[in-house]
Amino acid sequence: MQNPDVLESYTSAETILDSVTDGVFAVDTQRRITYFNSAAERILGLNRCQAIGRSCSAVFRSSLCGGFCPLNQTMASGGSVLDRHALVVNAIGNHIPVSVSTSVLKDRSGKTIGGVETFRALNGEDKQAETAGEYSTDYVASSEAMRLIVDLLPQIAASDSTVLIQGETGTGKEVLARSIHQLSARRQRPFVAVNCAALPDSLLESELFGYKAGAFTGAVKDKPGRFALAQGGTLFLDEIGDISPCLQVRLLRVLQERSFEPLGGTKSIRADVRVIVASNRDLWTLVQENGFRHDLYYRINVIRLDLPPLRERREEIPALVKHFIARFNRLQRRTISGISQEAMETLIGYDYPGNIRELENLIERAFVMCSNGMIQAFHLPDTLVRAAVPGSPSRLESAVKAVEIETLLQALSRQNYNREAAARELGMHKSTFFKKIKTLGIMLPHQDGRSSRRRRNGNGTHAAVS
Incomplete structure (x- = not known):
């Protein structure tokens, strides 16, 4: 039975909470959901009657569930958690990036009776990627191999460690790098991408580190490099396996010292940049062939993600x-x-x-x-x-x-997720249809849509369609 104080609090606030655009749900001390607002229904694709009374981890299937659960942290410490990023799986199995905040819920005597979690979808934040034709991780995470990678992204994004992404050309390495950036605390700062294979070594050095006026013939004014342009944000170095041994030495020093000097400069500039590198070649093979420095490989290979080709x-x-x-x-x-x-x-x-x-x-x-x-x-x-x-x-x-x-x-x-109607449309027995959904791992709302469709009967009242 739900705590009367909880019910009283929810009744007075329900209208307000249903008008906000952020998803909101509350739990009791056993982590059972006691409130679920309209925005939570919309974002997760579930009706509140399907959520209330169930364990929050069964409804809000987040990459933070378990040891990283912010709601557990809040309930244990009594303190709030603000703006933590995660991926949540909605009713049809799509991964949605969200920002999560939690607070403890107390009764009038100050006793803890539950917790409240708010979350907002972050899908619409990266308009630049959409304009450029990129696709989000929602579209590349339906296979088991990609789900394993996507589920790690919030933890990877929470750190500033260097990331190495390896995969064939066209597998989405830059898309994954942008996803890490968008889930990180640096998401409001620039994401700067450089294709290291597109420029000769002499130009790539000035492109990365910039130069001072007079550094060489034609350098009439200062020009900031990509490290400077990415300050506070993320620098993505694609095809890093193609840079020369000489430039590898300089890049290693920047990653170790977290500072750089523009060409012709005399003062070091601090590099407040998260570096993500990518290669369509196996860098360890290059190391063994003396085509890539051991020390640089170990410096960039802090977190490695291997993207499988589309044929797999x-x-x-x-x-x-x-x-x-x-x-x-x-x-x-x-x-x-x-x-x-x-x-x-x-x-x-x-x-x-x-x-x-x-x-x-x-x-x-x-x-x-x-x-x-x-x-x-x-x-x-x-x-x-x-x-x-x-x-x-x-x-x-x-x-x-x-x-x-x-x-x-x-x-x-x-069929508005009416499973029996969908089975009839496909000419399948409903038990066969339900078994097929389970076998293929398709996640759907528990309610099959029949109760939401209603018709008028002869006296003008509404009757449910069975």
Whole structure:
């Protein structure tokens, strides 16, 4: 039974809390949810009647649950936790970056009777990434391999340790670096990216550290480098394996001393910068081949993330395709409605040597070839159609799983997550449908949408549709 003091407090504040845009929920001393506001329903995709009475960790499935739980910290210490960043899994399995704050809840006598947690979604903060065509971790975390990486991001973002991201070209290394930046305390400061392979060594040094007027012929005025431009924020060094041994020595000194000198300068400048580096080559192999310094490797390899290629996480292709269609519709002011099953199966069966970047280019090409309606297989390049042939049982299994997940989610969405109606639409028995959802790991609200649809009966009153 809920504490009467808790019920009294919630009754007086319920109207106010339901009007705020931040999600708010409260728990009792057993961590059972006693209040769940409208914004929490919207962000997590759950109805409050599904949440109240359940354990908070079963409803608010956060990357901080367990040893890092801010609510547990608040309940134990009596102090508040402010603006801690995390990833939370919503009802349909998407990872949503949120900012979390917690406070203790006391009755009139000062006795602790529970706790309150507020959270707000951070998805809309990185408009620059959206404009540039980036995709958030929501779109690259549906495979088990990527979920393991994404679940670590809040802890990684909470520190200033150097991060090494390795993966093939086009796997989303810069996207992951931006995600770490957006989850960190530095998110209001600049994120500066440098492609180390795009510039010759002499230019790269001045690009990174800047120069003073008169440092060389043509240097008529001071120019700040990327380390200076990223002050207080994050510097992302892509393709670090391509820099020369000479520049490796200077970069090592900056990382060790946390200071640098512009070319032609005589005074050191403090580098208040979080450094994230990336490479599409195995740096340890380069070290063994004497192509990369041991000491620099150990300096940057504090936290290492290895991004798998898209061919090893094919179940993510439907979500990525859906995202790219929505983005190109927005950018090109088009109304492409989606993609046919045949075209989707073709995309899933392809190996993608260019990874996610290649998939994005294929969807952009399909937009050119498709004047309206739905993208069909004949809108894709002939070379891709010929190459997209399943070659192994594991590859076929991954492709089938991706198509099944997308098919079930689309049917559920059309039926307002009424699972029985979705099963009928697909011609499946409801028990088979429910078993398939569980087997594929699709997270859905416990309420199946039937109670939210109502109809009028003959005397003008409302009756629930069963």
